[in-house]
Amino acid sequence: MSSDLSLQQIAESVTKSVLNATDKDLEGFQKIIDETIKVRESHRNLQRMIKSYSTTMIQRS
Template sequence: MNTDMTLQQIVEGIPKSLLNASDRDLEGFQKILEETIKLREGHRNLQKMIKNFSTSAIQRS
């Protein structure tokens, strides 16, 4: 299955509100995305820590 998207498909998927956004709006949106990525990475790290802790606690029992 080919998952490559054409440029037209990418552009058609962009909401008009985003295309018409000001530089300030885009900067704000970019900050939100960056923080969302940090939060997601933090959540993954927390899950790994909990899993490792649980595993080590079970082994100590």
């Protein structure tokens, strides 16, 4: 069984909390989202680097 949540599941579970959140809570949540996006982009960049490195090593063999 996968523990991954869909965007819809996340949105449904967060909606009530977001509607009742204070401005300070929302600022904190925004920081979490911003950092999550950075991590995701870094992960993608790392995957590209690994793929490029692997391709280069195969071509050298």
